[in-house]
Amino acid sequence: MAMKEEDDIDSLFEGMVLFTPSSQLAEEAGDENLFSDLTLNSQTLEETHQSDHTILITSSNTSRRKKRASSSLRIGYGRGESTDDHDRSVSSSSSSSNLYDDDNNNNRSIYQSPYSSSTPNPMHEFEVAKSQISHKLNLARQLAKSVSGARKDSMARRRKAAEDVHVASLKLSHLEKQLDDACESEDFEAAETISQSLASAEKEKQASLVALRDTESLCDAFHSDMIQAIHSQIAAEDHSASLLHQLATDALCDAELVLKKAQALSSQHMDSWFSSSEALEAKKMEFQIHSHLVNDALNQLHDSIDHAIQDDIHHKDSLCKRKDMLNDELHRLIDLVKEKEKEIAENDSEIQAVEERIARVVSGFRETQSTINTKYDDLQSALSQLELESKTLAEKKKEIDNLLTEEEDRGAKLRELARISSDEATTYQKVVGLRRSLMSSIIKSTEDKARLAKTEELLSEDVHRLKQEVCATRASLQELSSTKSSIQQNIETLKQRIFFIDKRVPELEAEKKVAAAARYFKEAARIAAEAKSLSVEKNGVQIEMDKAVLELKELEEEIKDTVNRLQETDGLILSIEKEVAMARFQRLHLIAGSAKAERSAALELGDLEEANILFAEAEAAESEARKLPPDYNLKEEEFSNLPKRFISIDLIANLGLKELADLAASVHLSAI
Template structure:
């Protein structure tokens, strides 16, 4: 499970790193898009302003030319009227004169022939005047036509300028829409960057919490492994001490047996000495009797026996002294063996006490760990696993309580601090989200 959790943390770290990279790339892309949009907008705005200025300038020029042409056209009309006014007056005068002459012709039939010539001349003059008028009018009409054409061209130019102005307006609208679109895209990218950054921060916070909780769980596991190692070491020491006690007891038995043999030998030696000491006066008396009866052979035999008994007594006394020395040595060895046996039993008691404390603390850790794993199983709706873990926790607690009562552990020895520790399941560390991980981390002592 720890390897899976480490793999998960590595994957989350990679995700956070990728999100950070994506944030950086997206931010750079957004900056690039906005910079390009601003540059494009600035460039297009410059072009648009330049073209607008050109169009406005051309429009002003055309307006001025149009006004000038219109004024010239009106002036030409006025000039035409002024130019033919004299001829028109002259024509009117000649017409009146013709009427007058006609009247005179009617009145003066006699003067018809004379006046016909004058009338013909007058008609000729009228015709010449009309031709001059027509010539002037024709010239002015051509000029008027030219002015009208120029005015029409100017109006067409103004229409084209208006069309170009509309095109420029549409172009500016397109540029504005493009810039707005790019800015909106940049804003969305920045929003995405913000969301990605938040997700990356959340991943980093989750990774930090998981690593913290894993470190706490690892410490608990290390503590348990340490306690197991201490248990094994203490068990080995207790077993070794018990074997040494057994060996020492066997040695004590052998020493006691040897002491008993030595004591028996000393008793035997004392009995022999007492027998010799009792026998020697008797032999002395027998020797005296034999000597008094001049039984020298018997007296010699008795003397030899006395000598033999003395030698045997000396030998027995020497052996008794040696036996007493051996007895004293054996008693000293027995005393040392008993002392060593007591020391070993004290060490065994101390080591067994340490072993009980270590085992009790390990059982409390096992119980707490099983309860934490049971909570994880319940969280994941695995009731079968939860029941098995509950049995395991209860079994560990029961064994711990029995051990506490059997060994008479005190509060400072029974690991109450460890019992109050908060135990965390690797399964929950792997499956919980940020909020629950924060709650879980708050419940863990720092």
């Protein structure tokens, strides 16, 4: 068979030359060595990027680097070539497969995640941070809860002290009324006793006031501690927000890094995979070509065998037919048995000779067929091995895809972690803003109450001092009045004495004249001396009366000045008392509002007993506040700047974001 070459230069079989036995050789019978020297030569050229004249195995992905593999296969059938070449070819193919397997084994370790167990786990860091945040916030909340409990206890003690002051005030008022009644009824002994009880009651009231101030100071201290505890909670939440923002930023950075590394590693692995896949496809194509050509050779061998023994088989068939015919003739011609038996024996001998020739030819072909079958089986085994390697590459491709998918999922989880951290940080920031805003209202209310209490205290001290001055002035006025009465009585006495003297002196002058006329000279001398003495006395009494009148005039001026000063002081006291009432009214308004807010918080927290106490406290403060405007002529417009809504400090410490936002909205505040 002549050499056949494809016209197409890009054909897969370019450079492949097929040699087959000639038809003449196929017609030779009994050649045992025919096709015994079947040779399969394979040459794999070295991979190159510049060759344009070899068979190319290319990847369909033009975006990746391409490697071209060229191979030339030459299968020849002919005499004179050793079968060792075929053995070397098959051995070379097996060696190539083994080397390929070694490369795969060496590269198997690269299809693993680039992140070892020692790599920091952002999710673990997030959970640790959340645990630390929860621990710090729990500590802050426990501190606020503890301070809140102590604050409530101090408020209860303050209420008890205030009740003691109220009782002492009622007792003092009752004793003062009894004293006034005793004085009016001029029961001075009872007044003395009541006065002593009044002094004792005043001491009790002062002691109660001191205790009240101490409890109020303690309440203020615990209130300050509560504010500080909430500030600590705000600081913890603010720190939590910062930490979560940082975790979110780090998680986003890690997500980007994970994706970049995964994509780079996947690209690297895919390049390696494509190279291995291309090499495997080239080997598969090579072995498929080998298998195809060997199969063709096997088919042609069968055709050659059939062609070589075809005449003998026809000859055998004709002889067999002739034997049958002769047997028939044997039956018909019994008489010719011996002769025909002889002919049959000769025919059998010829048949045996032909069968022996056929057997020899077939035997020769069977050895070649067995060799070809062995080579074909080897090729099929190699192809099966290549199929396994192809499956291995497919699994590796799946591993690469799974790795990329896992890393993409990891990146998505990191982005989700960043989103969760950012959302929680934003929530903490909002909570911090709302708590600060609400706390500013609490702090302002506290400062206002402290300022009003201090103002009330200072003004009350001024009123007390002025009332003491009034008492002292009234006592002085009383003394001046008593002195004035004494002086007036003295002047009246002096006037009566002068009147007596003025009346007596003329009488004595008349009696002296009578005595002188009667010549009672001793009597006349006595009367004259008495008259003279009365005249002298009159002059002294007149001088004393003039002095008393002058003193009385000065005393009346002093009394007038004292009365004017007393009236001015009383007016000042009324003015200051009005200021005290204004400060007290505002403070009571704040107390009542705070008590109502605390009552609402107690109801919300389920503390009904505390809610009832706070309700009574708010009612008492409002009741006291309602008495002040009519008593001191206070106008509503004077208190237009008083807050209308109040907030419980316990709610600020315990509420979450939504409740804090609702609370801030109810009092028209916004987060700062």
